[in-house]
Amino acid sequence: MNDGSTVPTITSYTQYTLIASVALVCSCLNFYHVSTMFENDRHFSHLSTLEREMTFRTEMGFYYSYYKRIVNAPSFISGLHHIMNDNKTEYPSTINTLQRFNLYPEVLLGAAFRGFVHFAKLIGIKTKECWQVDRGDDLPSVWSCEGLGDASYFYINGVWIFAGITAALIFIYGCYLSRSIFGGIIAISSFFFNHGECTRVQWTPPLRESFGYPLILAQILSVSWCLRQTTPHWKHLCWIAFTTTASLVTWQFSQFVFLTQVLSLTVLWIQNSAPRPNITVVFLGNLIGLQNAIVLLFANEMLLTSLYSCSVVVLLGFIVFLPHFSSRPQSEWVKLRNTVIHVAMVCIGTFLLRFCVSTLLGSKDDAHIFNLMRSKFTSFRDFHTMLYTCAAEFDFLSLSTVYRLSSTLLLPIVYTAIGSVALYAAGFGDIANNGEVCQKRVAASLSIKKQRESRHLKEISRNETSSHRKVDAAVQYNILQLMAFIIMAATIMRLKLFMSPHLCIIASLVASKKYMFFVKGKLMHLALLAALLSGMSFAGLRNLKEQRSIIGEYSNPALEDLINWIQKETPREEAAFAGPMPIMSSILLTTQRPVINHPHYEYANLRERTKTVYRAFGRGTVTELYRSLVDLKVTYFVLQDHWCFGEPRPGCSMLDIWDIEEPHRKDLNPLCSVLFEGNPSPLQRVFSNEIYVVLRVPSRYVEVKLPPRQYRQ
Numbered sequence: 001m002n003d004g005s006t007v008p009t010i011t012s013y014t015q016y017t018l019i020a021s022v023a024l025v026c027s028c029l030n031f032y033h034v035s036t037m038f039e040n041d042r043h044f045s046h047l048s049t050l051e052r053e054m055t056f057r058t059e060m061g062f063y064y065s066y067y068k069r070i071v072n073a074p075s076f077i078s079g080l081h082h083i084m085n086d087n088k089t090e091y092p093s094t095i096n097t098l099q100r101f102n103l104y105p106e107v108l109l110g111a112a113f114r115g116f117v118h119f120a121k122l123i124g125i126k127t128k129e130c131w132q133v134d135r136g137d138d139l140p141s142v143w144s145c146e147g148l149g150d151a152s153y154f155y156i157n158g159v160w161i162f163a164g165i166t167a168a169l170i171f172i173y174g175c176y177l178s179r180s181i182f183g184g185i186i187a188i189s190s191f192f193f194n195h196g197e198c199t200r201v202q203w204t205p206p207l208r209e210s211f212g213y214p215l216i217l218a219q220i221l222s223v224s225w226c227l228r229q230t231t232p233h234w235k236h237l238c239w240i241a242f243t244t245t246a247s248l249v250t251w252q253f254s255q256f257v258f259l260t261q262v263l264s265l266t267v268l269w270i271q272n273s274a275p276r277p278n279i280t281v282v283f284l285g286n287l288i289g290l291q292n293a294i295v296l297l298f299a300n301e302m303l304l305t306s307l308y309s310c311s312v313v314v315l316l317g318f319i320v321f322l323p324h325f326s327s328r329p330q331s332e333w334v335k336l337r338n339t340v341i342h343v344a345m346v347c348i349g350t351f352l353l354r355f356c357v358s359t360l361l362g363s364k365d366d367a368h369i370f371n372l373m374r375s376k377f378t379s380f381r382d383f384h385t386m387l388y389t390c391a392a393e394f395d396f397l398s399l400s401t402v403y404r405l406s407s408t409l410l411l412p413i414v415y416t417a418i419g420s421v422a423l424y425a426a427g428f429g430d431i432a433n434n435g436e437v438c439q440k441r442v443a444a445s446l447s448i449k450k451q452r453e454s455r456h457l458k459e460i461s462r463n464e465t466s467s468h469r470k471v472d473a474a475v476q477y478n479i480l481q482l483m484a485f486i487i488m489a490a491t492i493m494r495l496k497l498f499m500s501p502h503l504c505i506i507a508s509l510v511a512s513k514k515y516m517f518f519v520k521g522k523l524m525h526l527a528l529l530a531a532l533l534s535g536m537s538f539a540g541l542r543n544l545k546e547q548r549s550i551i552g553e554y555s556n557p558a559l560e561d562l563i564n565w566i567q568k569e570t571p572r573e574e575a576a577f578a579g580p581m582p583i584m585s586s587i588l589l590t591t592q593r594p595v596i597n598h599p600h601y602e603y604a605n606l607r608e609r610t611k612t613v614y615r616a617f618g619r620g621t622v623t624e625l626y627r628s629l630v631d632l633k634v635t636y637f638v639l640q641d642h643w644c645f646g647e648p649r650p651g652c653s654m655l656d657i658w659d660i661e662e663p664h665r666k667d668l669n670p671l672c673s674v675l676f677e678g679n680p681s682p683l684q685r686v687f688s689n690e691i692y693v694v695l696r697v698p699s700r701y702v703e704v705k706l707p708p709r710q711y712r713q
Contacts, residue, residue, distance in 0.1 A: 019171075019172065019175050023171045028164060037550065038205065041203065042553065043552070044156075047133075048143060053068075053152070053589050054559055054563070054586060058599045059206075059207060061206075061589040067151075067155055070107065076110070083107075084099075089594075090595075090606065092633050098297070102249060112154075127147050131143070135555070159211070162214050165214045166199070167188060170505060171184040171187060174188065175187075177474065177512075178509050182526075182529050183508030183509065185533070186510060187507060188504075193536050194410055194540070196547055198500040198501045199501070208251040215246045215251075216247045220261065220478075222240045223282050223285075224478060226240060228472055239285075244290065248303065249296045255306045255309070260485070263311075264481050265477065266346055268473060268477060270339050273471075276319065283319065290308075290312060294309075302363070305363045306354075307351075363604075368388075368602075368607065371384065372385050383660075386660060390648065390657070396493065401493070411503070413536075414507050417515070418509075420517075420518075424514070424517060471515075475509070482499070485502050558689050561692075563587070566636075570636065574635070576634055577594070577596065577635075578636075578637050579639065580614075584596075584638075609632065614654065614658075615658075616675055619655070619666070622681070625683075626682050636697065637683065639672070640691060683696065683697060
């Protein structure tokens with residue numbers, strides 16, 4: 001793996017051992033960093049079990065509820081059967097949640113927890129400590145437990161392990177891409193100095209990205225490893241297939257990341273920048289991983305009809321049946337023309353295949369994704385896209401993010417790295433080889449006999465220079481992948497969690513002498529890297545200090561009051577709740593009562609359910625809402641003051657959204673204030689506190705008791 005760099009390169013088992021050791025240290029540091037920030041923010045160690053579950057709001061509580069079911073079930077098999085035949089998540093329907101919601105992390109962690117507790121009991125190890133906590137403010141004391149024997153502690157420590165794996169992979173990735181240990185140091189330093197822009201695992205542990213992103217990173221690293229090989233082998237195919245499968249079954253968004261991967265590799269293949277065998281292995285690994293995921297997700301329709309799955313099939317078809325699809329033309333104009341034609345053919349084939357599959361299955365689950373992108377660049381708006389775009393994380397990338405990434409020198413370093421690669425590819429790196437070429441020419445001119453061989457020698461030198469100048473496929477792919485992540489992040493700010501870590505990885509290229517050819521001498525290169533690290537640390541250490549200075553303590557008496565009422569006053573199986581999506585996840589998790597709607601907004605039927613429920617926040621009459629709720633089998637409707645009287649971004653209140661969706665109803669009165677403050681018949685007010693109100697939805701059919709027999713005529 002030596003590329004002629006004056007900076008030490010990865011060439012020996014000693015260096016492999018050193019890299020593994022440093023990667024382990026990076027993993028432990030990130031584990032400690034995220035776990036202590038989480039504890040500082042919520043004082044998690046001193047919360048009761050109920051309070052800990054309450055901290056997992058929205059989708060977090062939704063996913064954690066399935067882990068809780070597996071942990072609390074009489075056996076692991078019964079718990080697995082329960083979530084695969086679930087009638088609480090979308091009452092009264094029975095669904096296979098393992099098919100719908102990418103719950104394999106919860107299944108594996110649930111199995112691991114049950115095994116750990118059982119093993120600890122067998123050998124007599126104490127796994128947790130409990131104590132009573134006085135909460136003050138007239139709140140009753142609670143019991144709090146800490147240790148791996150507590151289900152919530154075991155779960156979040158599983159998340160921190162994945163966070164540690166992320167840090168280790170970023171260091172290893174930086175070493176591999178730059179072929180230098182110093183590249184790994186630059187990458188992991190950039191990651192820690194920009195930690196708040198690279199991950200949010202410390203604030204939202206149960207989200208899918210906490211498990212999915214490190215697996216996606218491992219998959220992209222596996223692809224880079226394959227692209228760099230002279231001859232790819234079965235082990236590269238296996239690693240790509242395994243990491244693809246793991247990513248797809250863990251996070252529903254993985255398919256969109258891998259779609260950008262397919263597009264990036266398509267460009268490399270058409271341009272002949274990557275060998276056909278390597279590209280074939282990568283696409284075949286993707287196909288095998290995709291097939292495995294479809295089986296493990298029980299033929300998940302959203303994955304079956306995705307552009308990613310269709311593009312992999314189309315590309316493999318072109319590779320197999322059109323082996324000269326990417327042959328290099330003679331002129332640059334013909335090359336450009338054919339590239340455009342070939343890309344168009346791939347895109348047309350992908351969209352045609354997707355249309356056929358979607359029509360055959362009758363699936364419209366991912367329609368909201370296309371509408372969301374449409375709303376970003378046109379005036380199109382509807383109810384579902386407004387729910388997304390009104391959230392700050394779905395806005396365009398903010399300039400403040402660009403500023404923060406620049407203040408740590410990450411963006412300038414990445415610009416330098418990519419610019420150096422471009423200059424090297426353009427031929428400016430030949431200067432570094434002129435001395436060697438001249439020596440060969442002088443040696444060739446020493447005799448007439450050798451002069452006859454000079455032409456051959458010059459040709460060899462020219463070929464060596466051309467070969468040396470070529471940017472390897474792994475670097476080209478990662479730069480293209482970064483460009484895709486930048487476009488994604490610029491469109492939807494939440495997706496900067498892909499862009500920022502990959503910026504750190506690309507920054508590692510400044511440690512490669514092959515591409516930093518203009519830096520002369522080992523000491524000069526090391527001095528440059530040291531200067532960069534010093535400059536990065538000025539703002540980077542300040543960022544770390546700000547993160548670690550966040551101190552808080554979770555308390556939500558109003559929500560706790562609501563949950564206690566539900567547990568005491570409503571039947572466990574017959575009561576079905578509807579309301580705002582974040583509250584529904586808390587009710588599902590803490591009370592195990594059936595819910596009508598929930599925060600997982602990826603399926604068409606669920607989106608329509610939620611739209612019907614959210615009519616309570618629009619305009620109309622109580623009678624209309626009542627009929628809609630009865631049709632959905634709702635027995636209790638929950639309201640929160642923020643949804644009725646909150647002040648969101650301009651144009652983003654629920655009334656604004658409904659006025660866009662149904663402009664013909666603007667003259668009607670707002671409904672939510674009537675529901676929250678009054679006792680609107682036929683709905684019955686059964687619970688209220690300063691934040692929450694619960695309305696009972698009586699059945700249309702009222703049971704009338706007949707008089708005793710002796711009074712009958």
